[in-house]
Amino acid sequence: xxxxxxxxxxxxxxxxxxxxxxxxxxxxxxxxxxxxxxxxxxxxxxxxxxxxxxxxxxxxxxxxxxxxxxxxxxxxxxxxxxxxxxxxxxxxxxxxxxxxxxxxxxxxxxxxxxxxxxxxxxxxxxxxxxxxxxxxxxxxxxxxxxxxxxxxxxxxxxxxxxxxxxxxxxxxxxxxxxxxxxxxxxxxxxxxxxxxxxxxxxxxxxxxxxxxxxxxxxxxxxxxxxxxxxxxxxxxxxxxxxxxxxxxxxxxxxxxxxxxxxxxxxxxxxxxxxxxxxxxxxxxxxxxxxxxxxxxxxxxxxxxxxxxxxxxxxxxxxxxxxxxxxxxxxxxxxxxxxxxxxxxxxxxxxxxxxxxxxxxxxxxxxxxxxxxxxxxxxxxxxxxxxxxxxxxxxxxxxxxxxxxxxxxxxxxxxxxxxxxxxxxxxxxxxxxxxxxxxxxxxxxxxxxxxxxxxxxxxxxxxxxxxxxxxxxxxxxxxxxxxxxxxxxxxxxxxxxxxxxxxxxxxxxxxxxxxxxxxxxxxxxxxxxxxxxxxxxxxxxxxxxxxxxxxxxxxxxxxxxxxxxxxxxxxxxxxxxxxxxxxxxxxxxxxxxxxx
Numbered sequence: 001x002x003x004x005x006x007x008x009x010x011x012x013x014x015x016x017x018x019x020x021x022x023x024x025x026x027x028x029x030x031x032x033x034x035x036x037x038x039x040x041x042x043x044x045x046x047x048x049x050x051x052x053x054x055x056x057x058x059x060x061x062x063x064x065x066x067x068x069x070x071x072x073x074x075x076x077x078x079x080x081x082x083x084x085x086x087x088x089x090x091x092x093x094x095x096x097x098x099x100x101x102x103x104x105x106x107x108x109x110x111x112x113x114x115x116x117x118x119x120x121x122x123x124x125x126x127x128x129x130x131x132x133x134x135x136x137x138x139x140x141x142x143x144x145x146x147x148x149x150x151x152x153x154x155x156x157x158x159x160x161x162x163x164x165x166x167x168x169x170x171x172x173x174x175x176x177x178x179x180x181x182x183x184x185x186x187x188x189x190x191x192x193x194x195x196x197x198x199x200x201x202x203x204x205x206x207x208x209x210x211x212x213x214x215x216x217x218x219x220x221x222x223x224x225x226x227x228x229x230x231x232x233x234x235x236x237x238x239x240x241x242x243x244x245x246x247x248x249x250x251x252x253x254x255x256x257x258x259x260x261x262x263x264x265x266x267x268x269x270x271x272x273x274x275x276x277x278x279x280x281x282x283x284x285x286x287x288x289x290x291x292x293x294x295x296x297x298x299x300x301x302x303x304x305x306x307x308x309x310x311x312x313x314x315x316x317x318x319x320x321x322x323x324x325x326x327x328x329x330x331x332x333x334x335x336x337x338x339x340x341x342x343x344x345x346x347x348x349x350x351x352x353x354x355x356x357x358x359x360x361x362x363x364x365x366x367x368x369x370x371x372x373x374x375x376x377x378x379x380x381x382x383x384x385x386x387x388x389x390x391x392x393x394x395x396x397x398x399x400x401x402x403x404x405x406x407x408x409x410x411x412x413x414x415x416x417x418x419x420x421x422x423x424x425x426x427x428x429x430x431x432x433x434x435x436x437x438x439x440x441x442x443x444x445x446x447x448x449x450x451x452x453x454x455x456x457x458x459x460x461x462x463x464x465x466x467x468x469x470x471x472x473x474x475x476x477x478x479x480x481x482x483x484x485x486x487x488x489x490x491x492x493x494x495x496x497x498x499x500x501x502x503x504x505x506x507x508x509x510x511x512x513x514x515x516x517x518x519x520x521x522x523x524x525x526x527x528x529x530x531x532x533x534x535x536x537x538x539x540x541x542x543x544x545x546x547x548x549x550x551x552x553x554x555x556x557x558x559x560x561x562x563x564x565x566x567x568x569x570x571x572x573x574x575x576x577x578x579x580x581x582x583x584x585x586x587x588x589x590x591x592x593x594x595x
Contacts, residue, residue, distance in 0.1 A: 192211055267300060290574075341379045409462035
């Protein structure tokens with residue numbers, strides 16, 4: 001079900017008016033001019049927090065993992081917060097942080113007046129705060145020994161004029177009974193913000209180089225000067241991050257938080273904001289993504305997949321010409337729902353389609369963010385996820401495609417990494433052909449059975465003479481009775497892969513051979529060499545990993561000997577492709593990576 005919730009214009013106007021009238025109440029995400037005139041009050045360090053790192057290995061949660069709660073701070077933007085609560089409470093508990101009891105009453109009356117049921121799944125806490133931007137100062141979720149126990153990690157907040165904000169993690173930790181670890185004492189006193197941090201749940205994290213400049217020698221926060229190696233070690237010790245990828249700051253994003261232009265959708269897919277060529281931060285965003293694609297692979301050892309989504313203009317203007325920093329990437333996962341900032345219908349419909357195609361089965365909820373985006377933030381910035389106490393973790397590299405000979409049976413291997421602190425009782429794969437509505441069940445078997453079984457393996461069984469799309473998802477059952485699917489929507493949003501006919505007809509030696517493609521990985525002009533024993537007719541095609549034919553490189557007669565054919569890799573988006581040589585009823589396939 002797709003919802004598009006637009007805040008009525010009068011409420012947006014009122015929120016903007018109130019913000020202008022009360023700068024100390026409605027602070028922007030950046031440091032306001034009013035704050036620059038105020039004295040700095042030292043933050044109150046919580047007695048609850050441990051100032052040494054956890055004594056056991058920890059793993060930082062990915063945002064798409066299962067949530068027990070979503071935290072917001074009720075301070076400004078009531079119309080947007082109302083729609084967040086309306087959508088999120090259907091998926092998990094919503095914790096509403098309020099500065100005092102009067103704010104609790106105001107929040108409750110606002111929500112009930114808008115028809116939001118607050119009788120269940122909504123909790124109001126009196127917690128001192130200065131601003132709405134809980135993403136940046138809220139607690140970060142890590143798990144001891146990958147899935148055993150939930151811990152919180154709290155960095156030092158980079159807004160020294162907002163000391164109350166920096167105490168919220170300890171209040172949430174006390175409320176939920178979660179151990180809190182803080183980077184507050186030298187040499188581990190680390191300045192960092194949640195909007196400039198993204199984790200894949202497997203030990204890789206992304207940030208802009210803001211993390212380096214805010215902790216460098218002579219920094220304005222009076223924290224110990226740190227090298228990049230020092231920062232990496234702190235993230236490793238406190239959060240289990242063993243690969244910390246940092247990108248150049250953007251010239252028009254005044255806060256330099258990566259959540260304003262990118263979003264990890266899974267372990268190997270990145271949603272990236274895209275401007276028209278040469279506009280605003282477009283060139284630097286593209287340079288950063290190319291840097292990542294050229295130097296890093298996903299935690300599966302595969303090239304990152306990039307999905308582009310437009311950065312829409314405001315009044316026809318982009319940030320380089322005075323327009324707001326509108327972004328569709330500043331979204332938050334709430335279990336099977338994704339809350340996405342919306343602005344204007346002519347652009348929102350495209351963004352909705354891209355999100356739906358990227359995450360089939362998820363409930364994409366659009367919330368009008370015109371009143372908040374001038375403050376350099378949107379949905380992700382004003383929410384903070386709290387993972388479940390007992391995660392059932394399923395990690396799987398999805399199958400991309402299968403090439404199969406005519407009338408040949410084929411099998412598809414499935415491997416999953418599955419964990420729960422009580423142990424795993426069973427793991428199954430549910431699968432079906434696109435042409436058949438009924439799901440079949442395939443039990444997976446444990447690999448290297450030990451006290452802490454992690455890997456489970458099996459094969460989707462023989463599917464003779466079927467060429468089309470296959471759907472599948474994984475379901476796991478823990479020893480304590482808990483069950484979970486991956487992808488989270490299960491049958492409503494399964495993975496899929498195409499089965500493509502390989503037209504090889506005999507086992508005789510092929511009349512033509514596809515030699516090694518060079519360079520591979522490729523960025524520009526790429527050589528596709530073919531060797532033929534004699535003149536023979538054939539063709540060369542490019543396929544994507546969905547099995548869709550994207551281009552025909554050659555169609556005609558190959559001469560005897562070696563002949564060379566060329567493709568401009570710059571025509572294609574970065575990712576994995578397949579080059580297919582077809583000659584007289586036979587085909588040969590080679591993989592091509594484009595950076």
